Amino acid sequence: MQPSQQPPGLPALRDIVLVGGGHTHVGVLKRFAMKPEPGVRLTLICRDTHTPYSGMLPGYIAGHYRYDDVHIDLRRLAEYAGARFYSDEAIGIDHDARTVLCRSRPPVSYDVMSINIGSTPRMELVGGAGDHAIPVKPIHRFNDRWQTLLHRIEEHPGQTRVAVVGGGAGGVELLLAMQFRLGKELAARGRDPAELSFALYTRGESILPTHNARVQAHFRDTLVRRNVAVRTGTDIVEVAAGRLKDADDHWHDADEIVWVTNAGGAAWLRDTRLALDDDGFIQVDDTLRSPSDPRIFAAGDIASQIHHPREKAGVFAVRQGRPLADNLRAAVTGRPLTPYHPQAKWLALISTGDRHAVASRGGLCLAGNWVWRWKDSIDRRFMSRFMPQLNDLPSMPEGPAKPLGANRVPLDEAENDQAISAAAMRCGGCGAKVGASVLSRAIANLAPVAREEVLIGLHAPDDAAVVRVPPGKAMVHTVDFFRAFIDDPYVFGKVAANHALGDIFAMGAEAQTATAIATVPQGLEAKVEETVRQMMTGAVEVLNEAGCALVGGHTGEGSELALGFAVNGLVDEDMTEVLRKGGMRPGEVLILTKPLGTGTLFAAHARLAARGRWIDAALKNMCQSNRQAAACLREHGASACTDLTGFGLLGHLVEMTMPSGVDAELDLAALPILDGAEETAAAGILSSLQPANLRLRRAIHDQADWVEHPRYPLLFDPQTAGGLLASVPANRATDCLEALRALGYDRAAVIGRLEERSRKPTDEPTSIRLTV
The missing domain is CATH 3.30.1330.10 (PurM-like, N-terminal domain)
Structure with a gap:
């Protein structure tokens, strides 16, 4: 059974809005999933559906992990927690109206809000950095650029100079992971890894300045052994195409520049009432609440605890999950908040890219392949709590719905009357x-x-x-x-x-x-x-x-x-421009303007069995208007048209072929399918409307031969805001497809053709032949 944040019959009384999908908010969602607060509704606002676990990101860059191994599916986790997931980006706060201002949607109301958006590279501090360097944050953009860089180096031989700016643990670890992965890829292609050269630039006199001398020495020796040029005491003050300039006016050549330094708070925070530190991070007290607005909390890298300043490290963000969840719960139920004191020392496990790692804590330094295996075990155990497989999320306790009086949210007289009325x-x-x-x-x-x-x-x-x-x-x-x-x-x-x-x-x-x-x-x-x-x-x-x-x-x-x-x-009035279902002619081809699969995907979403990015892509298609596609089809001589909705592709096609008196051939291999739809259909997760649509399967010629084909169930999949299905003269189909794709219908495809009718008498369904 799908977990629900609110027991049936109990209205939402207070809204907690979580801005950002960082590690702390992941922990908050998990805690509220396991112990919902009656009357309290959670909303997560996040630009990215999949958030990376920073501890495994270098391993992903090095090629040790797949994308899904290191990313938490926020849409799935929010659904599990009964929280609303809003795919958007916060750009401001209206403190008086108590709303979060978003980039591309209406403001979102909150009673209590928490911010966990991580840090932002302050590229504006160095001229040209924003135009010519790749910032490691936000991580989703870095991943896109990394994939582009990986492809370019793999496919275009020649000397490539890579510069990493930032000598902290993040910069060193990232450089070594990139070097390992790129070198391995070149060697696999029979090329010399020496085509690549790496240089590390840091303004400090030593690398990893927050770690002990033994850890620094280990990584210094590793960089030397791996032929990385280390430029300590080098402050980069300007970046141009293919080069960097230091404070002594010396230029350094670099074909690719990765930026892992000068992080601060997001620029939009400066226009809020929130107290910020010198780097733009949100100041919070011991309860993780802003001293300038008691309704707003912050955690993770974006937060700066006034009385307990700490290095920006993932370990603190993870450990803040429980105290933040407890204090958010207390804030909406009128109970006292509990202070959180971060530890003074913490264990850091830093990898060298090649399945080797170093453990650092205070004066401790342990190194070896076994440390990497230890780190890998810890990271995988953490991720197993949030992985996108359905069975990895523990079942939420079930029980009878709590009565209205069970909620702990304090209400004023008017709210109490409304709540009683709503539940009655x-x-x-x-x-x-x-x-x-x-x-x-x-x-x-x-x-x-x-x-x-x-x-x-x-x-x-x-x-x-x-x-x-x-x-x-x-x-x-x-x-x-x-x-x-x-x-x-x-x-x-x-x-x-x-x-x-x-x-x-x-x-x-x-x-x-x-x-x-x-x-x-x-x-x-x-x-x-x-x-x-x-x-x-x-x-x-x-x-x-x-x-x-x-x-x-x-x-x-x-x-x-x-x-x-x-x-x-x-x-x-003369009806000459009207497109009806019954105008198909033999010899024409069938064009479908959008991919299939919304029925099975949202059935899977309700069962926590769909990946968040599959749902994102489906919603993007569902929000795309058919207006321009319809005009394009008419311009290219369409003789009949319908929009795909609840009857699915086969049902709507039969609705067209019957009055037209034609048969059709469908190419299953040509059908555009939404990402994930084949997987969810193969798992037997289908819409509740599917059985009714299956009744038309008798229209399929030799249908028994096709029932095991992986795309067969998708012929009956009910669509919401689906694409247009039209018949177009064969000699105009290529031009029509090109025009549709130019208008943004990227998945438009020719999926079949029309033939003379073969079945008699006329009250029998027309024949739909399948092919691949």
Whole structure:
């Protein structure tokens, strides 16, 4: 059973928002997963779905680990913890409104917030560094650049000079890992590893300055033995293309420059009220709370404990997980906070790239291959607690739902009345509407696109909207409605609007107006308002982009979040531009504009069996409008078109071939498939709609021969906001695909062709032949 942060029937009373997916917040999520706080809802805002474990990153660079070995799947972990995962980046704080400002979504409300975003390279301190050097942080960008560098060196022979700026443990360890991996790759290709030369630059007089002399000596000897040029006492003050300049005006040649120094706090923190230290890190007291805003906590590298300054090291971030979780819980339940005192000495295990490592703690120095094995064991044990395999996440204790009185969140009189009302039996009929004041506040800042045909709409709300039909136009009507399948109301709003618009675009119509119908779970007025605001902001962004005016709607209470739209479109009265399902002709080819697999992927997501990046890619496709694709298909002579939704590819194809009187051949190998969909389908994780769609399998010629093919189940996979399926003249298909891909439909493909009908009588299903 999927864990749930809130027992059924208990509304969210307080919001804890976690900004950033660092090691400390990973620990917080795990602790709340194992012991939920009734009435408390967690939201994680993070740009990256997969966060690397810093202790294993050098091993990944060296080639000892795969990507998934060293990355924690935050979307999966958040789902396990019952937390909402918002894929975005914080760029500010509105302390008065208690909201986190985000780069590409509406502000997110919080009652208590924690920041764990790591440090940021201060490239602006050195001229040209931002343009010509590769910063090791943020790590996701470094990984992209590392993969590019790895490919370039592997594929293009010749002398390459690599410079690493930063002589701390991070810089030395990274350099040795890069050297080991690149040398190994060159040797595997029969090339001389001596093509590569490495140099380390540090302004200090010694490398690893925070470690003891024996550790420093060991790494100094290792660098010499590995022919690395070490430039101590060298302060780099300028970077240009292919070279670096030191403080003595000497230039040093380098083809690749990696930056592992001058880290500080993110620039946006300077515009908040938070107290920062000289490097821009958030100052916190012994409870990890900001002294300048008692609602905000910070941990990990971004935090600087006022009374216990420490080196930036992953060990502190990991160990802050428990005290931070406890203090966040205490902050929303009105209990005293507990101080956290970090240890004065800690064990550091530093690798040399070649499965050899050094243990450093105070005056201790132990080295050997056995130390690397020890480190590997510790790291793997840590990661096993958060790995993306379903069975690696321990089962959450199950039990009866706690009553409202079991929550420990202190409420004022108005909130208490709202909470009791939300948990009690609700009225039906019009009594189930969301309150007018809540709704008006939630939609106050929506700005639907203006259309001159809208005579009465949201700009002057009345009992109903009044819309004029332009002369010479006919109306196209459609409606779609479904419950939320993800925990992000903003993204859900975008997907729901795209899904509803799909029918309009598939018929070649112009979207004109839409009315919304939504159900929202009961709860405190502020929480309901926030949900409606997030969801309708996402929806209106999509509607506006399509030129479709939101003119009204209805919002009521329900057990689950759900959203739908009745959409009106316009076509020419003579119907010459209308694309219908029944216009297919033999000899034409079938084009699909988006990949398949949303049904199985989100079924797997609900069971914690889908990787976060698979869900990211699926949502990106679902948020892509079909408007431009529809216009492109018409321009290239499409004779029939439909959008793929709940009936799946085969169901919609039969809907087209039957009235067209044609048969079809589908090439399973040509089907565009979302990443992960084949894996989840092969595991038997399928949508609840799949059995109903399977009834059409009799349309498949020799279907018994294909049931074991890995892509066979995906023929019946129900799609949400799926792509367009169209028939196009064969001689125009290549140009059509090129145009679609230029518009951003990167996975558009020819998936089959149409043939003369073979089956008689006409009431029998048309024949769908499969091939590879």
